[in-house]
Amino acid sequence: MKSCNGWRRLVICLPIIFFLPYLFSVLDLHQISNIEKLPKKHSNKFDHLVLGPAAGQGLHDRLQCQGLKALNKTHLPNMSHTPDYKDTVSMVTVFTVYNTSVSARANDRSNEMVTVGNTSYSKTERSMAVLNAFINFIQVSMPLSNIIILTDPASEFKINKNRVTVVPIKGEYSRDKLMLQRIKSYIAFLDARLIELSRRHEQIHHYIFTDSDIAVVADLGQIFYNYPKFHLAVTFRNNKDQPLNSGFIAVRGTPDGILRAKVFLQEVLKVYSSKYMKASRMLGDQLALAWLVKSHLSFDAKRFARPNSFLYDIGGTSVLFLPCAVYNWTPPEGAGQFHGMPLDVKVVHFKGSRKRMMLESWNFYNSSASAGISNMLCLILMSGRTKYDF
Template identity: 60%
Template sequence: MGVSIRRPLLPLLLFLFPLLYSVSVLHQRWNPEETKRLSPKKPDQVILGPAAGQGLPNRLQCQGTKAMNRIEPSPKNNHSEEEKVSFVTVFAIYKSDPMSEKMLDRVRVGDILYNSKSERSLAILNAYINFIQVSMPSSDVVVLTDNDSTFSLDRNNAIKFPIEGDYSRSNLMLQRIKSYIAYLKRILESSELEKANKNIIFSDSDIAVVDNLGDIFQKHPDFHIALTFRNNKNQPLNSGFIAVRGTRDGISKSKDFLEEVLDVYMSKYMGASRMLGDQLALYWVIKLHLPSAIQKFNRHESFAGKVKGVSVLFLPCAIYNWTPPEGAGQFHGMPLDVKIVHFKGSRKRLMLEAWNFYKSTFNVSNMLCLILCSGRTKYDF
């Protein structure tokens, strides 16, 4: 006996019709542009959260933006007694589509409104110089850039140093190593080398130096080149900070070391992401010539080793290349002896906020609490 299936369809259609009608009306009324306009705008300010590392020994303790256990670095009464250091960074401003610039939200930090990426990039470079001037007033800054760069540096302690090359975004990490090597060669050829005897720190320009780094050269008198390491299986070496002793031997051997890194980069890692090639090449050279170093990357202590006659010092990233977490509440917090804060990616905005806060308080410790407690802010910087 056949079973009729027509009778149950009527109640089903009566049930579905109102639902289908509502969806149709909603689709007609929905306007994606209007929805985008009504969506909440990202706050144009620093969002504070809980301080990471609360209660942990040797970590900065904060109540809001007030440091509870940080001791201010003692100022040097005689700047001539400081280690002479030249901070060297690679910097380029990229041309952008005027139409895309108009679509970007303007960013205000303190009393300053930044309307374009180029303005913000130059502001970050100036903040980099400002932090160095506060923490190490006897030091100078050398900005390696392309021959056609048009930005100006009206600073007493900073100069542009043009070096020919390809400074495009996709080639920047490769060019950075080439520029470092070219700069070291120029110094070796200079008749002023022996007289100057100035140590060198190659660094990214999105860092804040918050303590005197001259003690690296005083506490570790035997190294030629210093690298920073972290407990990261694939990229344990960070190329954003490289220290070179300013003697002829130190500069010459550091140049030789970087030339080998460059050769490895060009032969093995040209297909790597534009931000990874140099770090992968650094690791390959160390793994090849000094495999005993690898097992020490999970510790938090400095150590040294030899790479083809070059004395290499390894410094813990947590102190010499500390990066703010993407959001407040990271468990480990900020070491009390941190010397560099590295504002990567979307955190570059925070670097300008930190300098603006320092200008109003002149308190490094409280500024570090502002950095530590700042919540995640995503800006196209």
């Protein structure tokens, strides 16, 4: 009977022993609200963050997390640090809002409201919240940079933040043509910069064009310092059909750099307009970009399978190819391989319904001084396989 009682105690205690480490990790998760364990199966999108295991644990080149604490990374920039380079860097995005009339806004608020933290958003308010988070992340990681928003002159929205400029550019900003218009807006902006440079000599001013649903988590100005010979930079991934992502394009701010980048984007636009108009709502620009690069017979597409930066001349434009894993990292959504977050990640791209994660991440970072960029990255990593409601 004593032996039997000992076995009973062992059976009872074993689950507790194995559960204790998990219990301590879970205590960290109470820093944010509305969290539940990742379900084994889910077909519906969630209206709150769902945390699961942090992928990449045990891999030396991946972020290691214990709950919501990063174990091997401190990513918050030193606000007093002055970079070795002196050139100015501006982040540029295309953004517009729809349903700007009073009646449309009232109808917008009454339909499809979503709540993040303690705030409820209509569709338009949701877009503005994402834009504000985009600006906030940049101002934390690159406090000396400027932010330029290219928009439809008819679009009505206000941004009351320092170092932010709204630049109206005429064009077709309908949802079906927005990706096409984005390239046109980039070209128009670069053309205007060339005219300004021809009129007066200015300090070199670099530009990084991005989607507005990204979080910059490190200083991107180093790209221009570390790679001094490129005119234009894009990000690539190991994807046969869509190896290039247009959500991140860096342009060197010299007259030659701006001119070469403008000519390159004009070629992308020509390919887009002639071959991929059926994909004008989404992906057309990426398909056109890939076609233009691959059309050079000497270009080896196998280089996209290796996660190393490289330079290549495309029609006289020196193009720097940067790995998406670092400069355009996207949390996987749903099933699929997930190898964790690279230690040197600099940009997190919240595509599609991951935008809830973007707002939740900013709220978490902004919740306390101890949250920090590194711990916020653990939050993103742990919630990266779930589909959310927007």
